[in-house]
Amino acid sequence: MIWIYTWLAVAITALVLYLRHAYSKLSRAGVNHLPIVPFFGNQFWVIMQKKHVTDYLMKIMTTFPDDSIVGHYDLLTPMYLVRDVEAMKRITIKDFEHFVDRRAFTTTSDPLFGRGLLLLQGDEWKAMRSTMSPAFTSSKIRLMVPFMEEVSKEMINVLNEKIKDSGNLYIDVDTKDLMTRYAIDVIASCAFGLKVSSQKEDNEFYTNSQNIAKFTQRPLRMFFCKYFPKVAQILNISLVPRESRDYFTNVVLGTMRDRAKNNIVRHDLINILAEVKRGQLTHERDGEDKNAGFATSHESIDKKQHNFEWSDSDLVAQAVLFLFGGFDTVSTTMSFLLYELAVNPDVQDRLAQEIREHDAKNGGKMDSNTVQDLMYLDMVVSEILRLWPAVVVADRRCVKDYNFGRPNSQATKDLIIKKGEAVVISPWSFHRDPKFYPEPGKFDPDRFSPENRDKITPFTYIPFGIGPRNCIGSRFALREIKVMAYLLLREMEVYPYERTCFPAELAKDDFNLALKGGSWVRIRVRPQK
Template identity: 55%
Template sequence: MLFLIWLAVATAALVLYLKEVFSKLRKQEIRHRPTVPLLGNSAGVAFRLEHMTTALQKSYEAFPDDRVVGHYEFINPLILIKDLELLKNVTVKDFEHFVDRRAFGDIYDPLFGRNLLLLKGDDWKAMRSTLSPAFTSSKIRLMVPFMLEVGDKMMEQIKKNLDNAKCGYIDVDVKDMSTRYANDVIATCVFGLKVNSQREDNEFFKKVKEMSNVNFKRFLKFVGFRSFPALMAKLQIRLLPANISRFFSTIILGTMRQREKNNIVRNDMINLLLDAKKGSLSHDHGSTDTTAGFATVEESNVGKKKNDKEWSDNDLVAQAMLFLAAGFETISTSLSFLLHELALNPEVQERLVQEIRENDAKNGGKFDYTSIQGMEYLDMVVSELLRMWPAAPLIDRICVNEYNAGKPHAEATKDFIVQKGQSLTVSIFAFHRDPKHFPEPNKFDPERFSEENRQKIKPFTYMPFGLGPRNCIGSRFALCEVKVMVYQLLRVLEVSPCPRTCIPSRLAENTMSLRLAGGHWLRFSPRSYD
């Protein structure tokens, strides 16, 4: 009897708690789709029936004329911005009200928690201004030879596999291939290491794969950190195993100390972090930071300010680990989707190949940072790729000072007041697939980004690298890496669908990452030069 009484009390308490939780958005007159107890609008995600971006897109589309809409990420209420003026205010005009981002990992981890994405307030501003000079065009230009070297190794392995094939073609899991390519570029451009993951699963590659693997257990941790950060900290739950942090910390600190001791200079991120530690990393005087393409985001005044703050070794290691985590998954995802779209759109592929051949003829086969920036159609293709398949499909901002966002919709009786600590979310994926902003959004059409048509794109509707001062600091690096890889591959290989290719394109439901159902399988065959 006593057990039944306690069970009834606990059940009643849970019901009251859930009732309070799922009434938060309604009290602010923010409309949302019907919810499922405990799971909110994420039931499909929890049961692996739909991808997270699909669930957010459904909420985005549920109330076409609302300025903001609600979405329950399990029991955590999200507020999705739809109104362009509000989006501009939150990300740029009134940025000081929304300086911070939501936690997505262990903010108390002395390494992971000190990276640029998780830093808040003045610490973030200081770190952003410290790192900003490391991602200028002049710095990225010096890393292109490292990217080309990695690409050459990839092409050598593909050629070897083609030579061993008896049918004149090979079917390739391009996500695996792109993952290995991105791993080796990060290894050389950030860590100063030369590895060949196309040939073997080296220890560096194994640790990176382990770090980036978002299995169901890590997914639950991710949700916990976003919904209950204080509880996760109290329970001392870590997003990443301690052995992974130790592995990369040992490599980074060891490399830094060796270079300091032997006065070794190499044009990579480790060298730039050493300059940051010495306070000698600064923007190039008298030079203009050129664009790396239409999708490039510009640095704000926050990043251009002079900063004299001294950083610890752990602070710098945290940034190197961020470059690894951010660059590894996003680049490999972008490359695999780009090759997929080129295979499904052969007319786009052939036009791009023609531009590559013209560029080779013009420059005598030489390929560098300058020549790649002159390839207009390549930039159009990559820009459209990032519209359809943005590697980071959502961004968010935390309110640090109470903010009046106006009425959430025309029928609302009061303004929506964003409280301190409350977050606002932007579904980049949904914005990019909104037919009001991009007609026929599910069609891969690089012509949207031609010189004539790009002027028609509404400001703040295209944001593959985010918006405002907290945009992606590495947009130039990412764009350059993607362009280098696809250039090297298409100049000698034709990419086409194979029996295992996912047609029509559909996102896999069993992962938080952007993946195609069944994998990213494509066919490679030698390109003819008729």
């Protein structure tokens, strides 16, 4: 029996020593961090759903307000959260070649996410990004506006029918559900060439799209794919169920074959992918991609042609990535837009007035450039993306050792970020910092008025990321949001009621941004003036 106790004592001692060594790495490097919980690192309260990740970020801001970079333990793995604007600019732009990759959350063999632009690495990512960037210019997105308009009008018709059937002059709506269905229908039309009606009922495309977006609700799969990728690869673990993978594979490849056979041209992503595979998609001349909106991320990857060998898996992966990146994050932004307009009626009235005046001037018609001409609409959308950035944190993986410099004023030596380690950039932290945005929790579109835009500190507004690895679809997202807002507010009015979450409080059981109890507002037909 004594040998059992002896070996148990040895094992416990070894574990304690290992944890002490593992959790001292940041302090040895002179990097400050918040207290940890063994095995969970700094994620315990978030994992236990006692805190939202934004609470953790705000705690870091107040605890280490002057540090250039702060430490974070992802379970046992040390990471670095960049707090200084100039340091962020160096890492994401000037010294980008040191941080060209993202941290993978699945294996390279994952048939959907593994081959998507989001997780490709090094030169392969550069070639794919350069090849795909012409697909997301304003001129290409402009051709998709009629599809967005069609989906918006169908949504409004369904809302009108529900109001009529309710026996009241209004209906109560969870804007997250409403906007998710709108965004899915937009993606179905603009990306996959399908006409679906998710506003009326669940359908095959809607169900499989939810399977794509909700992979975070499969924690065991995520754990193996992220922390034990070799095991996940051996066991053929994928984040997405096989039936959903097969569904989208059949949709993409089947549609491409059918169009090639019948010489069908439709200005959507399927058509663009066909052009990509044939090598017919080229970069536009400078000056053809302007006026997309203040929040637009700018393309900074090289524009040379790459002889990228496209497999069927690559084509499907890019289409699915467009779906993944294009409906959950955008629907979150639109749901918060409707919420803020409901609880800020002065902003809603001013925006509705701009829409009415512009609509009257155009004789009730909305062409592809209509939403681009509305300055206050752009101000409102820009402020929503500041206050409620859909992506709270983004990471970059170091691909070769990097001398960051002193992490804080107390540090006695430079911080060397090692190859394989990750740094984190948080739009939320910069957007909510009172040094850059006075009264940061206040919804104030006038921050982005023409006379105030120049006062914004450069690189502190990053709703779509920063540097060459920013969001490739920002123009599509902005146009989709503005088309919806223009057409909906032209016809409808949103306002709060007893179920509306006010003041805003985030749900702690969701890593993404979601209001506690749901994003409920009341909608009625806008009175004619």
